Amino acid sequence: MAEAILFGHRALQPLIDIQEQLREAVGKPKRAPYLEPGTGSVLDFVAAVDAKREFAIVDVETTGTDPKMSDLLEIGVVKVKGGKISDRWSTFVKPSQPIPGNQIHGITDKDVAKAPSPADAAKQAVDFIGDALVVGHSVIFDLGFLEEAGGDAAHFDQGRYLDTLTIAREGYPDLQNYKLDTLANVFGVDLTQNHRALPDAEATANLLLRFASDLPGRIATLKSDISDSVRTNRSSKDEAKTKLEAARRKARVSKNLYNLVFKKTCRTLALDEGIRMDGRGTTELRQISVEVGILPRAHGSGLFTRGETQVMTIATLGSSSDVQRIDTISPRTEKKYIHHYNFPPYSTGENKPMRGPSRRDIGHGNLAERALIPVLPPHDEFPYVIRLVSECMSSNGSTSMASTCGSTLALMDAGVPISAPVAGAAMGLISEPDGRFVVLTDILGKEDSVGDMDFKVTGTRDGITALQMDIKVQGINEAIIRDGLKQALAARLEILEKMTEIMPAARGEMSDFAPRITTIKINPEKIREIIGKGGSMIRKIQEETSTEINVEDDGTVEIA
Structure with a gap:
């Protein structure tokens, strides 16, 4: 650079100055810049x-x-x-x-x-x-x-x-x-x-x-009113909502300050009294509702509702030609089991244009997809391509877990012989620097916002099939993990009990509208005779029989 400057490249001098300043600063303590105090x-x-x-x-x-x-x-x-x-x-x-x-x-x-x-x-x-x-x-x-x-x-x-x-x-x-x-x-x-x-x-x-002389009293009154409202949630949701709105108006503080006081008050109640913002105890699930077969024309459907979170999952069965082909560097190029998750704006009461799936939507869909993979039948026993679509009808926390439950219901309704039903629930966390903590079962959207963890656990009665954890604190200890898994198991068993009351096992017969697939084995040397010159023979067979035929290199012939 110095030689370049000698030849007239003076614009490089500032870069040299910066390098020298950085070298001089190495090892010296750095003062944090002043930040405007927040709410x-x-x-x-x-x-x-x-x-x-x-x-x-x-x-x-x-x-x-x-x-x-x-x-x-x-x-x-x-x-x-x-x-x-x-x-x-x-x-x-x-x-x-x-x-x-x-x-x-x-x-x-x-x-x-x-x-x-x-x-x-x-x-x-x-x-x-x-x-x-x-x-x-x-x-x-x-x-x-x-x-x-x-x-x-x-x-x-x-x-x-x-x-x-x-x-x-x-x-x-x-x-x-x-x-x-x-x-x-x-x-x-x-x-x-x-x-x-x-x-x-x-x-x-x-x-x-x-x-x-004014603010401490107003903040104390606001905390008391919020606490009273949360406790009222145990007996009357409408009365609690009215009290909360009255507290907000009486406080006469900014929206940011109100939300911060609400957050801290709810955290304190959960830690000290075991009361959550909707009045539940720390290990209580919201009310659960389960329905299957709600879309008679679909191959399978399930509607899972937990509190204000509701997801409808639709199952569609197809032949091998319906596989999803993936163009990546991975050696796995096809997917025979596909799960799509949609989170439309109306599910949270928003009025905005429908867009393509976001990174969040793709991630939630992947989690629910992975949760079911361990219980799916082998392809040689059930030669169908399975596509699930989870539509979030309304959302107040844990739609990915509701999608997992809805997927199980839709698969069983479609007659897919899964080895065991799968359910899931999300665990939250309220913790303090002094080591106190409480794990919350089946968190609300607001509890996810004000809490320190979103720990999603899916599985069967016998074990876990998928995990995902998001944390907002520096780290968590073994006790938190143990309590989280223990409460997740209890919640999962309770949810599975509700699901199996409605759908004890997969249906013995598939929908009349689902394709029927027959698989036979032939001598691989005879494949050319089935396909014919330029595919003429296989096309003729498909046209005359109204079927779809797929031939594998090993001599497996699939007729749908």
């Missing part, structure tokens, strides 16, 4: 208020907006403890560049002539802050300038800072805007000298005190 920081604020934490409200005035191109001019810090302002500190800062004349703060070069340097001022600010929880209005702006001036010593890790802008947006979603002067006016806070560090910090501190 969860509101609950962190409530917890800090309840714990009587000390807050340090920070505000800075600068020569510009970019910490790397601009300098600090003033820093103000106000401490809040015990529900009141307890201390104040501020200083001017001497910048390394002249102060632009168009600045709204009104600070002049004369004001900062004898002020400390940015590094010294940042150190003083950090020393004054101490162990307090840092708060600001657009706090990452203030912290970015402090860190640029003070280096590693002025860096605050995630969780050490809160933003009144985020708290206001999430806790008071109906305000026109969330500028500091607007919030001060709404909450009756004095802001005598806007765009100066200490007055802005003091106004922000008073806003924080207003929030501290």
